Amino acid sequence: MVVVLNTEQFEAWNGAEGAAWAAKVQDTGDGPEAELHRLLLAAARVGGRDRVLDVGCGTGDLSALAARRAPDGHVLGIDLSAPMLSRARRAAAGAGLGNVAFEQADAQTCALPEDGFDAAVSMYGVMFFADPVAALTNIGRALRPGGRLAFVCPQPPADCAWYVIPVAALLDVPPQAAVDAYPGPEPAMFSLSDRARLGRVLAGAGFGDVSIEPVHVPHLFGRTPAQAADGFLASGPTRYIVEQDAGLTRERAHTKLTAVLEAYAGPGGVLLPGGQWLVGAVWPGEVRL
Template sequence: MRIVNTDQAEAWNGPEGANWAEQGDRDDPVNAALTGALLAAAGIGPEDHVLDVGCGTGETTRLAARLADRGRVTGIDLSAPMLEQARAAASAAGLRHVEFVRSDAQVHPFPDASFDVAISQFGIMFFADPVAAFANLRSALRPGGRLAFVCPRDMADNAWYVAPMSALRQGRGTGRLPESAMFSLADPVRLTHVLGRAGFTDVRPRPLDAPMNFGRDVEQAADWYLGSGPVMAVLQQENGPTAKAARAILVETLRPYEGPEGVRIPGANWLVTAVRP
């Protein structure tokens, strides 16, 4: 297995991956409307061969497998703990036409033109060399094959990130929130340029606004945030809050978003489709 995104591999095989693996145990780990829009845009047919990039614990992989019930679905991810859970869940669901590969999607040697469609839900923003990574995905698709993914728009439009992160940094003289890889494709001009250079055509980013679900209550949501990469980075700073103080700040900040359906915070994303010519 060749890995070039070593920082990402470290993060997703460490506490952050463990945190997401735990989140995968929940009933509604991600927003159903958002996932539904992604799958509809991908237009998966019953015999399609589907690639799920950065599949994590495999929720989208399993949903794609139900659509491609006579096809084949491959989930690729860097994270061993998340893939372990993905494999167990697919097996428990009796989905025999699903496989999971632990590898770096930027450089994985996919057989040429072997997929009809590639999807990704928040798994394609972390590439060190996005043009190379998308070119690799492009050559994994057959001519006419489709790419559909969801990625965040501007950080400032994503309350789920800005509200807790600003609250945690308040009064610590840290100023603006630092850049995060999560928002690396937020600029639609850059995004279109990257996909074009990677050899995709018909690149269409469309806004997709949907609340994101972070847990059934503020306690569970605070736990998730405390294990996330950006919050762990704040805690590790010299002037950062203690975990106990951070938890109290998170609970207070998340409280207004708590409702009967859990802790739901607005998210602003792109739903992007493109075609391998």
């Protein structure tokens, strides 16, 4: 049985949000997302025999890469989302990866083996906890002493064109107004985007040697502007805006988004810039007696 404390997130990631992410356009393996994965696994110093936990693993792209880097170790991907986990399991089986497993679990509360992992990694999977300190403490306890944590999370909304551009287009407002419309540090995409808060959360959870480095890697949203518009209408704040605005039909929203996304289309697809924090930390920090 999956014991879930983050029930709203469970519903979202097993509902429309999870379905949209399970269907999302895949980076080809040499695109910008792959670069972020490489940076993240390097920050976690994942080696050949490591036991790796992937938190909020989603469709398992990072888990699969970690499994390849640790052929004599193993990887456990945990996530709330059943549809995303089924895609992860299918992909790992299709790739013949025998050292990766996936479990549906709430990372904030689930029982993980103490000292069970050498490294914990997460790509955009740690911002949705009702209590991030409790969640990161739970993850830390699963690491051996000296175990490494590395994750990627977004910088503030103003630094993420992938948020500002489509939201401003749908609301018909200038970019700054789209930034101001963001509701604040609730459990959502930007909840750890404030660098000082991020540091406090990691220290509060008991991690030490914390590094928080800015990186800027664009994200792929579709092969064409129309496909990217479909993706934006299926998830996140853009889906929410259209749902809430009775005067904005899906067709009209699609037209607005497609028009604004044209400027970001190139041979590699529709790429929107964004800033991320690349975070590294070691478990435990100062040992408290």
